[in-house]
Amino acid sequence: AQSVTQLDSQVPVFEEAPVELRCNYSSSVSVYLFWYVQYPNQGLQLLLKYLSGSTLVESINGFEAEFNKSQTSFHLRKPSVHISDTAEYFCAVTRMDSSYKLIFGSGTRLLVRP
Amino acid sequence: DAGVIQSPRHEVTEMGQEVTLRCKPISGHDYLFWYRQTMMRGLELLIYFNNNVPIDDSGMPEDRFSAKMPNASFSTLKIQPSEPRDSAVYFCASSFSQGMGTEAFFGQGTRLTVV
Numbered sequence: 001a002q003s004v005t006q007l008d009s010q011v012p013v014f015e016e017a018p019v020e021l022r023c024n025y026s027s028s029v030s031v032y033l034f035w036y037v038q039y040p041n042q043g044l045q046l047l048l049k050y051l052s053g054s055t056l057v058e059s060i061n062g063f064e065a066e067f068n069k070s071q072t073s074f075h076l077r078k079p080s081v082h083i084s085d086t087a088e089y090f091c092a093v094t095r096m097d098s099s100y101k102l103i104f105g106s107g108t109r110l111l112v113r114p
Numbered sequence: 115d116a117g118v119i120q121s122p123r124h125e126v127t128e129m130g131q132e133v134t135l136r137c138k139p140i141s142g143h144d145y146l147f148w149y150r151q152t153m154m155r156g157l158e159l160l161i162y163f164n165n166n167v168p169i170d171d172s173g174m175p176e177d178r179f180s181a182k183m184p185n186a187s188f189s190t191l192k193i194q195p196s197e198p199r200d201s202a203v204y205f206c207a208s209s210f211s212q213g214m215g216t217e218a219f220f221g222q223g224t225r226l227t228v229v
Contacts (some may be wrong), residue, residue, distance in 0.1 A: 042222055
């Protein structure tokens with residue numbers, strides 16, 4: 001079975017500061033990795049994903065995540081956050097052999113302060 | 115496409131009543147998922163369908179919960195009888211089987227309160 005651990009339930013940060021949201025996963029088989037974002041009172045939206053190739057993946061709004069197989073991690077980073085980045089961020093995995101069932105972590109609430 | 119559409123957005127019901135949540139997936143998508151989100155348990159996958167057929171319902175908490183997908187454009191999640199501990203936000207999501215890391219598209223959710 002697969003599992004995802006997001007150790008930080010909430011990360012407060014000042015605007016324009018860098019941030020890292022941690023994600024570790026456990027799986028006996030190869031997986032695809034995702035970060036989803038949930039803005040208040042909305043559903044989840046895909047932020048970025050790792051399928052294969054370069055271990056560093058980027059989103060259109062400045063976030064990036066790096067797949068580290070040896071550490072089974074997929075941490076999300078942004079060098080300079082905005083107020084509008086305040087949201088809940090979920091890390092998720094699917095098995096490569098049945099890539100339709102998403103297993104989510106517990107989420108990390110990013111709170112950006114002015 | 116308008117995205118995944120869920121109704122109602124909010125539902126308040128009394129304990130013991132039947133509750134039906136509805137979902138219209140994105141046209142052409144062949145997978146549909148029902149998730150439940152609570153503060154205590156986070157996002158839990160309840161059940162998912164492929165081509166209208168239930169594939170995995172191991173996440174359905176009890177027999178009080180049932181889900182159907184009579185056709186490719188409609189699914190329901192029913193709770194009968196409802197209990198206060200069922201209070202949560204229920205999300206429906208759909209995806210298209212591209213074979214590699216398919217993105218799931220989520221609806222805005224139904225916030226259920228059972229009093």
